[in-house]
Amino acid sequence: MRRELSILFIDHTVYKQYTALGELHLKESVFGREAGLLEAALEEFSEKSYEDASLNAILRGAGISKGVFYYHFADKKALYLFLQKAxxxxxxxxxxxxxxxxxxxxxxxxxxxxxxxxxxxxxxxxxxxxxxxxxxxxxxxxxxxxxxxxxxxxxxxxxxxxxxxxxxxxxxxxxxxxxxxxxxxxxxxxxxxxxxxxxxxxxxxxxxxxxxxxxxxxxxxxxxxxx
Missing domain, CATH: 1.10.357 (Tetracycline Repressor; domain 2)
Known part of the structure; x- marks a missing residue:
């Protein structure tokens, strides 16, 4: 996991904070597919505008299905806002x-x-x-x-x-x-x-x-x- 993401997961504090937003449902392991999703999203959103950023590209980079994604986030915007706030x-x-x-x-x-x-x-x-x-x-x-x-x-x-x-x-x-x-x-x-x-x-x-x-x-x- 890249250094940027590691700062979000110290004691799970920041990651757990956002459950109250109703934007995602968390599992116990934040160092598995969830971390891979955020890694791919950070790469995409830090290089492209929100409009040009591709959710499909993020999912390919994370190696997860749309079903897994929608278990955690409502849509691309929810993922984007989560990353910006985190x-x-x-x-x-x-x-x-x-x-x-x-x-x-x-x-x-x-x-x-x-x-x-x-x-x-x-x-x-x-x-x-x-x-x-x-x-x-x-x-x-x-x-x-x-x-x-x-x-x-x-x-x-x-x-x-x-x-x-x-x-x-x-x-x-x-x-x-x-x-x-x-x-x-x-x-x-x-x-x-x-x-x-x-x-x-x-x-x-x-x-x-x-x-x-x-x-x-x-x-x-x-x-x-x-x-």
Missing amino acids: SAEAKWKFIDENASLQGAACGDIFEQFRRQARLAAEFAAQYPRFHRLGEMLAKERGNPVYEEAMKALGGSAESVIAPMVDQAVREGNLKKEYSREFLIRLLSYLFGHFHEIFDREEERGLESVLANLDTYIDFIRHGVGNE
Whole structure:
């Protein structure tokens, strides 16, 4: 089993979590056909758009029948949403655990984002197919499956950024001439599109990503930060 999938199955925690969604029924062994199915699905969905991804190709890659598949998932969309949510959970688990090893969080909104983004870059380097899966989801904006994925993931980027902006305003870290709505929309977009700006092949190495990230955060701070 590839390393990406192994992070989902530690103590069966993440895998079992999704039984509550009603999207699949689990057997005791998650390292057999189920793992093979997720392996094939991750390969397909991380390389192709949702529309172009083929359920038949996934089943061939997993070596399972449609009957076995439909025992676990309702359809291709359920499998897609499961993988997106499971990979997001794995990413935030990685970030939270490594952040705790580095000590208590400190700094303003820019330093908080820098810290999280650096850990996210390390996660992407260690689990590149999960990272590509997230990139492929971002390309689905405007399609119904994107909205469904956002609901499954717990909301939009703006809903995550909003409380950070509110705290930053209270602490005087952001310029007062910009409205709350403007700051939330702007920072949500900038924080969420870093990888689309620095997407050249030579910029994908971890060292280059971290260097560009530091410059990027400093640039945003000089624009809207209250220095």
